[in-house]
Amino acid sequence: MSRILLTLLLTALFFFSQYDFSTAQVSQPESYQNGVVTSGDRYASEAGLEILQKGGNAIDAAVAVQFALAVTLPRAGNIGGGGFMVLHTDAGEINTLDFREKAPTRATRNMYLDEDGEFISDKSKVGGLASGVPGTVDGMITALERYGTLALEIVMEPAIRLAEEGYTLTHSHARSLNSAADRLREFDGSKEVFIKTDGSSWKDGDLFIQKDLAETLKRIATMGRRGFYSGLTGRLIVEEMNRVGGIITLRDLRDYKSVWREPIKAEFYDYELYMMPPPSSGGVVMKQVLKMLSDVNIGEYSFNSADYVHRLAEALRRSFADRNYWLGDPDFFDIPLTELLDENYLSDRISDFNPTLASSSDSISHGQVNSVMESNETTHFNVADSYGNVVAVNTTLNGSFGSFVTVTGAGFLLNNEMDDFSAKPGEPNMFGLIGAEANSIEPGKRMLSSMSPTIALKNGNPAFAGGGAGGPRIITAVLQNFLNMALFEMNATQAIAAPRMHHQWLPDRLFVEGLYFSADTVEKLESYGHQVQRIGNIALTHMIMIDENGAMNGASDSRGNGYVAGY
Ligand code: DON
Numbered sequence: 001m002s003r004i005l006l007t008l009l010l011t012a013l014f015f016f017s018q019y020d021f022s023t024a025q026v027s028q029p030e031s032y033q034n035g036v037v038t039s040g041d042r043y044a045s046e047a048g049l050e051i052l053q054k055g056g057n058a059i060d061a062a063v064a065v066q067f068a069l070a071v072t073l074p075r076a077g078n079i080g081g082g083g084f085m086v087l088h089t090d091a092g093e094i095n096t097l098d099f100r101e102k103a104p105t106r107a108t109r110n111m112y113l114d115e116d117g118e119f120i121s122d123k124s125k126v127g128g129l130a131s132g133v134p135g136t137v138d139g140m141i142t143a144l145e146r147y148g149t150l151a152l153e154i155v156m157e158p159a160i161r162l163a164e165e166g167y168t169l170t171h172s173h174a175r176s177l178n179s180a181a182d183r184l185r186e187f188d189g190s191k192e193v194f195i196k197t198d199g200s201s202w203k204d205g206d207l208f209i210q211k212d213l214a215e216t217l218k219r220i221a222t223m224g225r226r227g228f229y230s231g232l233t234g235r236l237i238v239e240e241m242n243r244v245g246g247i248i249t250l251r252d253l254r255d256y257k258s259v260w261r262e263p264i265k266a267e268f269y270d271y272e273l274y275m276m277p278p279p280s281s282g283g284v285v286m287k288q289v290l291k292m293l294s295d296v297n298i299g300e301y302s303f304n305s306a307d308y309v310h311r312l313a314e315a316l317r318r319s320f321a322d323r324n325y326w327l328g329d330p331d332f333f334d335i336p337l338t339e340l341l342d343e344n345y346l347s348d349r350i351s352d353f354n355p356t357l358a359s360s361s362d363s364i365s366h367g368q369v370n371s372v373m374e375s376n377e378t379t380h381f382n383v384a385d386s387y388g389n390v391v392a393v394n395t396t397l398n399g400s401f402g403s404f405v406t407v408t409g410a411g412f413l414l415n416n417e418m419d420d421f422s423a424k425p426g427e428p429n430m431f432g433l434i435g436a437e438a439n440s441i442e443p444g445k446r447m448l449s450s451m452s453p454t455i456a457l458k459n460g461n462p463a464f465a466g467g468g469a470g471g472p473r474i475i476t477a478v479l480q481n482f483l484n485m486a487l488f489e490m491n492a493t494q495a496i497a498a499p500r501m502h503h504q505w506l507p508d509r510l511f512v513e514g515l516y517f518s519a520d521t522v523e524k525l526e527s528y529g530h531q532v533q534r535i536g537n538i539a540l541t542h543m544i545m546i547d548e549n550g551a552m553n554g555a556s557d558s559r560g561n562g563y564v565a566g567y
Pocket of ligand 1 (some may be wrong): 369377380397398399400417420448449450451468469470471472474
């Protein structure tokens, strides 16, 4: 490395290690009175804004954003994937919708193991067998029917326009498509949509038109569920399955139903948080960690000091051990939720915390609770309107571009969510997560997720909405965004820009965002026994903050290419 580069790097390190993110005016986010959308893509945020300005509420706008993301953020935004929604209505109702993918009926417990019982990891990530039955379309229609005010055709207009007339690629859109080109080329349906006919690379400024996708979206807009789960689209999905060795049947598609679930509620200082219950692990982990943090007096420590990070890491270590063992699809596995969220149980879990010594993950296991045991690229967006409706949606194909399989003639990618199951006990998935029986593969079962859409109220009014991408790091990043607001009074831009850490029990490693933790903080954490690893970005998040006067601020992670649109 040249001396100049080294000097620049050291200056940056010095600067960030001295930087007080809690008080500095990193930037003052713009305030909106009427509505705001934060998502992973400018066109999608603007689609949401268009619907708000047409008089739609936050739910109408959220559905518009989800469909637009399927067009303009194909690596993550989707109709071939699934996700979770947490919402707060103008009438004060709080609800969560699970539109996570399900294992196809023909899925079997050992479908990703070879004759010797070894895990063939590519099979759960790439190609026909990697996909779960998609939930997004049912989820959006279900949410719109219950809480929306506009017709499906209206809220889908921006997405259909973006697919039919095309949109101009930015550098980031082009780079994303080019980076996956080799894998996408392997599947004819994907090649047809995502690879230029002359085989050259995409460039910023290119117009990207998706005619087949536009037709699929129109079928959904006019026929609702039937426009996706049966009829022509359903048939095209099954034909693709036959072509690439997949197992999703027409019956699987017809039977798919999203589920309204009771939110997980937690209290922390002046806030009430409402989070996603299983099959997402986000709510359980965040509630467990917040309780354990209260027990170790987290409010007394300064932002990202070694002692603060140590407390966070130890609480996360214990909670992820529970997550990996006890959590899965509640419709299939009897999760001891009451016990796992019991205050005494959690105080007991953190009672061996040592302020100057890291525990070893080998010595921490899942907690013993009384239970009868019979028997994982993502994106997030938030919308808030002036009526008090707030929506947080975390949605994914799992890996970037999912299974890389595009349904020929229908123009959309299918997920590779089957990799979020625990394919073999002790075998890490693509996020290094190790699972157990609770998350084993069964027909019709939903795979455990880390997606963490979250809404927090202060004095009964919505104050925070957030979520993100990054596998298990979603949970820790959303938690830190919330803590940055609740403990350190950061504004939305500061809270999201602030450096992050991550711990997930196994591997026994304390990850910190490389440039932004000073050498002495890292040394102190190492002296406590943490195995600290400096890495690049931890998660990509989007958030909204609403103050007591109803002014809305949005922030999208500068670690990605998100966009805030408001008025
Ligand atoms: O549901 C989950 O936890 C994973 N499928 C999320 C994947 C993800 O965040 C990938 N993005 N970086």
